[in-house]
Amino acid sequence: MTLIVCPLEQLKGQVFQHPPARIVSLLAPGQAAPKLPPAPRLALAFHDIDAPRRGLVAPDRDMVRTLLDFAADWREPEPMLLHCWMGISRSTAAALILACALRPERGELEAAHALRAASPTATPNPLMIALADELLGREGRLVAAAKAIGRGAKAGTGWAFRLKVR
Numbered sequence: 001m002t003l004i005v006c007p008l009e010q011l012k013g014q015v016f017q018h019p020p021a022r023i024v025s026l027l028a029p030g031q032a033a034p035k036l037p038p039a040p041r042l043a044l045a046f047h048d049i050d051a052p053r054r055g056l057v058a059p060d061r062d063m064v065r066t067l068l069d070f071a072a073d074w075r076e077p078e079p080m081l082l083h084c085w086m087g088i089s090r091s092t093a094a095a096l097i098l099a100c101a102l103r104p105e106r107g108e109l110e111a112a113h114a115l116r117a118a119s120p121t122a123t124p125n126p127l128m129i130a131l132a133d134e135l136l137g138r139e140g141r142l143v144a145a146a147k148a149i150g151r152g153a154k155a156g157t158g159w160a161f162r163l164k165v166r
Contacts, residue, residue: 001102002079005095005119006160007087008034014081014160021076024067025083026090029057042070048089050126059090064097064131071098079162087158093124093146095163097132100142102165108138108145118161121152 006014015036025033025043033043044063052058074080084090099111115122124146133142
């Protein structure tokens with residue numbers, strides 16, 4: 001099982017190159033998800049923030065639970081494609097979360113280092129990571145793993161990468 005992660009601007013090219021079994025769109029509220037070929041799709045709308053802020057939509061427990069439930073049904077051999085606006089924070093957080101959820105025996109730090117090796121710019125959204133840590137019963141290890149790899153390299157946008165889950 002492989003995750004493909006990319007920014008919105010590379011989405012159509014990635015769909016063409018690697019036809020996905022499933023697609024996860026992580027966009028801002030009011031941002032339209034692009035039209036894509038038919039595939040099971042999850043769209044979550046929230047701002048890329050690390051703590052709730054007045055006037056903004058923060059990722060919440062229900063959103064992360066929905067992401068986990070969507071991925072739990074993934075049985076197809078084709079990849080799952082995750083994208084957000086820039087391909088740096090929301091989609092990389094989702095990739096790290098799913099790398100741990102879909103392979104529960106995998107260590108959080110191992111998953112985080114695999115993410116960093118795949119994407120030098122990955123900076124997983126810390127609020128998403130904290131919510132997933134709690135939901136997955138990781139007792140702070142997922143949060144610690146994300147902190148251990150630190151902020152990714154500065155970039156205006158990320159680039160597409162693959163992350164092997166199994």
